[in-house]
Amino acid sequence: MDGLDETIHQPVRLRLMAALTALPPSAEGLEFARLKSLTGATDGNLGAHIDHLARVGYVEVAKAFVGKRPRTTVKASRAGRAAFARHVAFLKSIIAQS
Amino acid sequence: MTMDAEQAGAILAEVDSIVARVRQSRLYRFTGALLVLWGAIVVAADLIGFVWPRWSVWTWVGANVLGAAASFAMLRAGPDVPRRVPWRFLAAFALFFAFGLLWSVGFGRFGPRELDAFWPTLFLFGYALAGLWFGAAFAALGLGLSALVLAGYLWSGAWFTLWLAAVNGGGFILCGLWMRRA
Numbered sequence: 072m073d074g075l076d077e078t079i080h081q082p083v084r085l086r087l088m089a090a091l092t093a094l095p096p097s098a099e100g101l102e103f104a105r106l107k108s109l110t111g112a113t114d115g116n117l118g119a120h121i122d123h124l125a126r127v128g129y130v131e132v133a134k135a136f137v138g139k140r141p142r143t144t145v146k147a148s149r150a151g152r153a154a155f156a157r158h159v160a161f162l163k164s165i166i167a168q169s
Numbered sequence: 170m171t172m173d174a175e176q177a178g179a180i181l182a183e184v185d186s187i188v189a190r191v192r193q194s195r196l197y198r199f200t201g202a203l204l205v206l207w208g209a210i211v212v213a214a215d216l217i218g219f220v221w222p223r224w225s226v227w228t229w230v231g232a233n234v235l236g237a238a239a240s241f242a243m244l245r246a247g248p249d250v251p252r253r254v255p256w257r258f259l260a261a262f263a264l265f266f267a268f269g270l271l272w273s274v275g276f277g278r279f280g281p282r283e284l285d286a287f288w289p290t291l292f293l294f295g296y297a298l299a300g301l302w303f304g305a306a307f308a309a310l311g312l313g314l315s316a317l318v319l320a321g322y323l324w325s326g327a328w329f330t331l332w333l334a335a336v337n338g339g340g341f342i343l344c345g346l347w348m349r350r351a
Contacts, residue, residue, distance in 0.1 A: 075172065089184040093191040105194070109187060159184065162177040169174030 076158040078127050083120045086110040088155045091130060091147035100133070100146030121145055129154055193304050197348040200307075203240055204345030210236045211289075212338030219330040225281070229288075237262075265295050282329060286322040289337045290315045306348055314340045 079088050090101060090109045101109075107117050124130040129151030133144045147155070214232040218225035244258070269291045273279050279287060293311040300308025314337060321332035 085180065085184070086187050089187040090191050093188040094195070098195075101191070109190060159181065162172075162181050165172055165177040166174045166181070 075161060076154055078123070078129065079155060079158045081120070083110050083112045083116065084124055085158075087117075087120060087124060087145075088129065088147065088151060088158075091145060092152050092155045094147070096147075096149075096152070098146075100131075100144040103143040103145070106145060124151065196303060197306060199243075201345040201348035201350075202243060204310075204341045204348065206239055206243070206345075207236055208338045208341030208343075208345060210338075211341060212334045215330050215334035215338060219334070222281075222330075261295070265291060282322065285329060285333060286318055289318050289333065293318070306344075310340075310344045314344075 079085055087106060087110055090106060094101065103117070103121075106121075107114065110117060112120065121130060121132060125132050128148055131146045131148050133146070135142050135144070210232050214228050217228045221228075241259075269288060273284055273287055277283075277287075293315040295311070296307045297311030297315070300306070300311060317336040317340065318333065321329050321336060325332040
């Protein structure tokens with residue numbers, strides 16, 4: 072069993088990964104505004120955590136314009152899904168051992 | 170970093186909570202699109218029925234066929250929904266429809282006005298029931314619009330068909346747009 076994933080363990084990033092991996096892999100991802108309401112983070116804080124997850128390859132970020140408004144969509148990568156599944160399995164193993 | 174079972178349980182509970190919120194949001198988003206579709210169909214069918222009452226029955230047959238085909242296509246083709254056939258949803262829809270036919274054109278003695286009130290309230294009752302499992306928005310939609318349909322049945326007089334276009338069709342569209350943003 073792998074240990075704790077420090078990248079995912081941070082509370083905002085944990086919520087981000089939980090939300091993104093709740094979608095099927097075929098889904099297009101979640102928009103920034105939706106992630107903001109799900110995580111309760113501020114714009115700057117959320118952006119920094121998304122950048123962190125993107126740097127380690129756990130999420131893919133797509134930026135586009137809808138009309139004149141920018142739209143940022145975030146999606147869990149295959150590596151991110153695997154890492155989150157391992158992290159959840161690790162948490163469950165702690166409970167199972169108690 | 171060390172962690173005990175209580176902390177791990179709390180984190181998993183938070184994960185479950187977020188997953189449930191995302192799934193409900195996706196359900197609302199998709200159902201919202203269906204509501205907008207059916208709202209537009211209801212508005213069109215009611216307006217045709219108001220202008221050409223003789224064509225009302227065939228208009229509704231065509232509207233239901235069109236709406237069912239479009240709904241099925243959306244269920245199958247949407248990029249954000251499971252690709253498997255939603256048999257339970259289709260079975261529930263068919264059972265409601267069969268129940269409606271049994272009483273509205275079978276055993277019941279419904280006039281045109283009663284039929285106009287019966288069909289929307291039958292399916293809105295389904296929405297109210299769905300609210301017990303899928304979220305309060307469904308229950309609010311079902312009960313709120315049912316009350317407005319019944320108010321029109323009792324008090325709108327000769328304008329009942331137009332009332333239905335506005336309240337039932339328009340209500341579906343507004344609720345659908347709201348659910349897509351929720």
